[in-house]
Amino acid sequence: MKKQVDAAVETNSVLQGDYYQIVLAAPDLAATVQPGQFVHIRLPGFEHRVLRRPFSVCDADTETGTLTVVYKVVGEGTAHLARVVAGSQVNVLGPLGIGFSRPSIDSRPVIVAGGYGCAATYLLARISALPPVCLLGGRSAGDILLVDRFEALGCDVRVSTDDGSQGHRGRVTELLEPALAGEGPFGPVYACGPNPMLRAVSAIMLTRGEDAEVSLDHVMCCGVGACFACVVRLKADTHDGWKYVRTCLNGPVFKASDICWDT
Numbered sequence: 001m002k003k004q005v006d007a008a009v010e011t012n013s014v015l016q017g018d019y020y021q022i023v024l025a026a027p028d029l030a031a032t033v034q035p036g037q038f039v040h041i042r043l044p045g046f047e048h049r050v051l052r053r054p055f056s057v058c059d060a061d062t063e064t065g066t067l068t069v070v071y072k073v074v075g076e077g078t079a080h081l082a083r084v085v086a087g088s089q090v091n092v093l094g095p096l097g098i099g100f101s102r103p104s105i106d107s108r109p110v111i112v113a114g115g116y117g118c119a120a121t122y123l124l125a126r127i128s129a130l131p132p133v134c135l136l137g138g139r140s141a142g143d144i145l146l147v148d149r150f151e152a153l154g155c156d157v158r159v160s161t162d163d164g165s166q167g168h169r170g171r172v173t174e175l176l177e178p179a180l181a182g183e184g185p186f187g188p189v190y191a192c193g194p195n196p197m198l199r200a201v202s203a204i205m206l207t208r209g210e211d212a213e214v215s216l217d218h219v220m221c222c223g224v225g226a227c228f229a230c231v232v233r234l235k236a237d238t239h240d241g242w243k244y245v246r247t248c249l250n251g252p253v254f255k256a257s258d259i260c261w262d263t
């Protein structure tokens with residue numbers, strides 16, 4: 001059940017480049033959050049901007065009662081978040097949304113992640129019975145996150161960068177078919193990252209006659225289903241063959257086969 005809490009900032013520091021890691025004391029949220037869910041953070045001293053900012057949960061530790069979020073500074077809000085110092089408080093609403101399904105115990109999950117999606121799928125990898133194959137992609141090496149942490153879990157980590165500065169030169173989706181050609185069984189395939197990457201993962205999996213779970217990155221306002229700013233079209237048994245659903249409430253994770261990718 002979602003809660004709104006004032007969480008003390010334990011640490012907030014650079015992870016690498018423009019990416020930061022913030023650790024928040026939020027025991028109730030840490031105890032209930034599921035992989036793929038997100039929290040909506042209101043920034044202290046940023047009241048002139050009323051909207052919260054959504055961030056996936058990277059990790060949750062029930063022993064220390066902490067939540068970890070990894071974020072990239074892309075605009076005013078995230079730049080402000082990067083200046084929040086340890087010891088201050090941020091207001092956190094969560095856990096929100098519907099996350100990834102629980103990984104199977106008899107097949108190996110495959111994670112396809114881009115940019116902050118690398119961090120947003122870490123908790124999923126950590127709770128998996130079998131260590132996933134993790135395909136991590138980004139524009140350049142600076143966008144490849146948490147390789148050491150995934151490897152410490154026993155994951156088979158394969159990296160791609162658009163500029164070839166780390167791993168395979170090209171799109172992370174180019175690693176998917178070769179990974180699935182390995183010794184399986186594999187599945188489910190989970191994806192989190194920019195929407196063009198999610199679209200490509202979906203196309204590959206649906207062409208194979210299989211499905212995937214994709215975490216849509218959609219601009220959000222309220223985060224709790226009240227404003228309809230985040231709607232996406234899903235296939236439905238309606239006159240038009242589709243219906244709108246709210247990403248914050250019915251997602252952000254959806255089955256690839258349910259999404260109307262043509263819009």
Ligand SMILES: Cc1cc2nc3c(=O)[nH]c(=O)nc-3n(C[C@H](O)[C@H](O)[C@H](O)COP(=O)(O)OP(=O)(O)OC[C@H]3O[C@@H](n4cnc5c(N)ncnc54)[C@H](O)[C@@H]3O)c2cc1C
Binds near residue numbers: 053056071218219252
């Ligand atoms: C469910 C969900 C989970 C997310 N998890 C994470 C996470 O774990 N780590 C992380 O770094 N970011 C995450 N994001 C994206 C994050 O919410 C945005 O980057 C942030 O809200 C931008 O705020 P800002 O004020 O800094 O930027 P703004 O000033 O609002 O925008 C600056 C630039 O960022 C772009 N932008 C704004 N929102 C988004 C968005 N949702 N996705 C992509 N670009 C955006 C704008 O188009 C603009 O170009 C997530 C988004 C969603 C919807």
Ligand code: FES
Binds near residue numbers: 219221222225247
């Ligand atoms: S962000 Fe308001 S309904 Fe989803």
